[in-house]
Amino acid sequence: MGKIVAVCISANKGERKTPVASVLLREGHGIVGDAHADDWHRQVSLLAIESIRKMQVLGLDVDTGDFAENITTEGIDLVALPIGSRIKLGETVLEVTQIGKVCHNPCAIYHQAGDCVMPKEGIFARVIAGGRIAAGNLIVLGSD
Numbered sequence: 663m664g665k666i667v668a669v670c671i672s673a674n675k676g677e678r679k680t681p682v683a684s685v686l687l688r689e690g691h692g693i694v695g696d697a698h699a700d701d702w703h704r705q706v707s708l709l710a711i712e713s714i715r716k717m718q719v720l721g722l723d724v725d726t727g728d729f730a731e732n733i734t735t736e737g738i739d740l741v742a743l744p745i746g747s748r749i750k751l752g753e754t755v756l757e758v759t760q761i762g763k764v765c766h767n768p769c770a771i772y773h774q775a776g777d778c779v780m781p782k783e784g785i786f787a788r789v790i791a792g793g794r795i796a797a798g799n800l801i802v803l804g805s806d
Contacts, residue, residue: 664737664801666751667711670727671696679727684796687754687789693732703759704786708733710740713779729780738801740785748790752799756787 670679675697685693692699692706699705709731717724726734733751740761743749747758762782 663803664735666733666795666797666799666801667736668726668734668797669693669795670732670734672727672730673697677730679730679732681727681797684794685732686794687756687792689789689792691792692789696732698732703788704763705788706733706756707731707780707784707786708735708740708756709780709784710734710738711736713783717779729784731780731784733795735801738803741783743785743803748804749787750802752795753791753793754789754795755791757790758785758787760786 668681669685670681671685671693672679673695679696685696687706688694688699690701690705698707707730709729711726711734714724714726714729714734738749743758743761745758745761749756749758762784763780763786
């Protein structure tokens, strides 16, 4: 079991996301009001705070949302989750659809540090059951 550290949104693709108090996930769509929400396989992005801390150790001034992740987690080995895994976050259920991604244009973080964790350690999911989530909500693996 893990927990949600932060929930973040952005109005446009290709930019850092801003932490907010809570978000509403809509089944088959993603986070209401987020630029990445749509009828596709990458409705929601997740990154572990442990991954962000790796970049902080390299001297980068980064925090939640800076890697354009929607949900920052703690205590879950995200990249070890198989595609198709279901995870319950608060009252919502997500299904893992992709591990990592290809960054065609290196982001500002990559240019600063020579590396970025999101392409290797971020995961993507689609919303199976919607609802509202916030920092502090528990994450349970294997939920239906």
